Amino acid sequence: MYTYQQLQEIVNARLNQQELIRAPEELYEPIDYALSSGGKRLRPVLLLMAANLFDSDIEHLVEPALGIEIFHNFTLLHDDIMDQAQIRRNKATVHRKWNTNIAILSGDAMSIKAYEYLLQYRGSNGARVLEVFSQTALKVCEGQQYDMNFETRQQVSEQEYLRMIGLKTAALIAGSLQMGALMAGSSEEEAGHLYDFGWNLGVAFQLQDDFLDTFGDPKVFGKDIGGDILAGKKTYLVIKALENADEYKRSELEDLMANQGLDPGEKVRSVQQIFRELGVGDLTHIKAEQYYQEALRSMKKIEKDYQEKAPLLQLAERMLKREK
């Protein structure tokens, strides 16, 4: 079985071999820029790990796996326009380095290129795999739309939030695993278990992300702590805080979050303090742990030895127990 590190190296090496830049350069340079900015390559690695569970030969699946990475980076590129994000992976975002029109159009070309790479898988169930991909890709768009809707909503329920992060984040993780399994000849049932494993893992992963953004160790986390608070994002922590606060605490939190004049550091510390009083950090951990356990139950349904499942299980643990 391949380890995470081995697969990550394989994915990066193959990605570096691609000749992405052709004419017109204004269209293709941003694509190359977005794809060469690093990243964990989590989704293609998951696809290859799922495939490796059913087939020792996964060499021919590296290009299709790159399709997933290209799609993921396409969504980041367009999300960054919508969120007016200035920085991605310590570099200027594409719409800032070039302009919005170029970012829209290179993103469009990336979504087509994603399919082009996935089409390099030529198994007899190729159409089925692409159907799964298209369904997954639409879910990601739906998640992004819900996320945008929530920005202007007063209240978001826990259930609505969990559906949103499921679509926006977990769906592509789940779909990557499902596609990898199907490409390597698994049954639909086995691929479905991997999908469920990925969905639950993805939700747990995002909950952990919410937690770390507020309570992570600044020295380890890599980004400034409190970004979500300052952006006024309705994370799981905010939703649980509003749910559990009494009337007084709730209006204190709402006023604090709406206050644009406050010193950023002070704002973050004050919100952290309320979160601590209400124990929402623990609630987030408990919820993430529930999803993680559900992911493990899905994995148990697949009849493979522990040794064969080890890379996926280790990666899952790493995704959840991470501190950055």
Place this chain on the structure above:
Amino acid sequence: MYTYQQLQEIVNARLNQQELIRAPEELYEPIDYALSSGGKRLRPVLLLMAANLFDSDIEHLVEPALGIEIFHNFTLLHDDIMDQAQIRRNKATVHRKWNTNIAILSGDAMSIKAYEYLLQYRGSNGARVLEVFSQTALKVCEGQQYDMNFETRQQVSEQEYLRMIGLKTAALIAGSLQMGALMAGSSEEEAGHLYDFGWNLGVAFQLQDDFLDTFGDPKVFGKDIGGDILAGKKTYLVIKALENADEYKRSELEDLMANQGLDPGEKVRSVQQIFRELGVGDLTHIKAEQYYQEALRSMKKIEKDYQEKAPLLQLAERMLKREK
């Protein structure tokens, strides 16, 4: 053989049957809005006509043909953001009716939906058909990028312009024909001839569009005459005028086109006058006719009776001899 009108009705009827709106509505309503705004349905009809040349049964190809129409409307939707267009088919553009973020994201979902519909073709050469589609779709993006590049360029050569409209407009017409042929069991060679037919026809079509925008009959054309002139577009007419004018006329035309203070009607009439003096209307017609004849030569290479080719040949004539 099906006629244009019959196929257009089939396409529209099938499109109306699609349940496009689901949750979240903010994502799917703009898609329904864009697709129900009419349009000639030229590209799906061309796909079905090309298929009909090789197979009398084209019923199962209507959904895949809708994929082409969805893709075409996706490109219009994103182009309208980039061009800041306010009106499309007498209705507010999506980014104006909703907002830019929604227009970006619904467009993204449409490009995925295009593949979803194309995936409903399940012939043994399905992957080849999708490969042709992806190549075609990338060409459309490249054409749009060149078009944007030309906006800020001082000079554009005739050759560069013809390549740009080839990519932006002709490629999808050509690709639709090629895909239709391949779906209906043609040889690669026959599909290639249809591609060439469509490419040349598409370039002729765009040249005719350039001509009509400046010299069309306002009563017939449906849009205001002179839109390209007022938008400062480097159409074929402008390129030929700058090429054929002496130094004095060239600077007169350049000054005129750069003059933002002029009364629009007067500006259009003055530019028309210079175009007439330089005979660029005729030059455009001659060029379009050359491409049209080249298209017919490609069609001749396909060994089918005139009767079988009649719908395509009649449509081609209609596309070029049209006055609107």
